[in-house]
Amino acid sequence: MCGRFTQYTPKKQIAEVFNLDPGGLFDLSPRYNIAPTQQVAAVGQTKDGRRKLAMLRWGLIPSWAREMPGGAKTFNARAETLQQRPTFRDALGLRRCLVIADGFYEWGKDKTPVYFYDSMGKPMAFAGLWDSWKSGEGKTINSCAIITTEANGLVKPVHDRMPAVLYPAEYGWWLDRDGTDAGELGKLLRPYQASLMKAHPVSKRVNDVRNDGEVCAAPLNLPLIT
């Protein structure tokens, strides 16, 4: 599962990793406790093939929704059932994106939060889907869901699901609007290699969405001096 994550790599590096045009990039403030319903940074691709950074509401609102849904039930999408879900099926074919992250949190049965991140400290890309919804007042909200898959060996002791993390070589494939069928794309939504990740328990401070800052992701046994 993926219900909380971080994003603190500065935009200059993000532009390099995701091959974005540095012009037209907005500022990304470091965040250590991103929760559903908040705005998240994502990379999409325009019809003419250019990559674009966007801020999306985390919690996908389908274009056909009559009302703005209360709460956020669609912030994750199971990789195994995407094609059977009216909420996600169209997006899988047409509106895929990369949700930019540096790591994610999972809570074990004992309620201890654990932070998972790239072993080299590089940003990650979660496979995502987005949609565009228009309210009765004519206000447009672009939103997204993060795809989940089976947990890898590192995550499994804590939780049986994790976000579908893509490898850099797969970014283009996932974002391309044509030349890919849903079955082929599904192959990308597998557990990320455990040896490329690290993990450590963190304080329960991350539980409360009002808390942010490095302390949320800091190792429990090496607390930051604050």
Next chain:
DNA sequence: CCAGACGTTGTT
């Protein structure tokens, strides 16, 4: 035909 749902997770 119309009405109503449309989602994931974890826990006992």
Next chain:
DNA sequence: GTCTGG
């Protein structure tokens, strides 16, 4: 217990 808000 269940829903909403972040």
Next chain:
DNA sequence: CCAGACGTTGTT
């Protein structure tokens, strides 16, 4: 994901 509310009336 977790935290916090879960209600109506009338008054300033």
Next chain:
DNA sequence: GTCTGG
């Protein structure tokens, strides 16, 4: 919008 249930 599209599908299921009645």
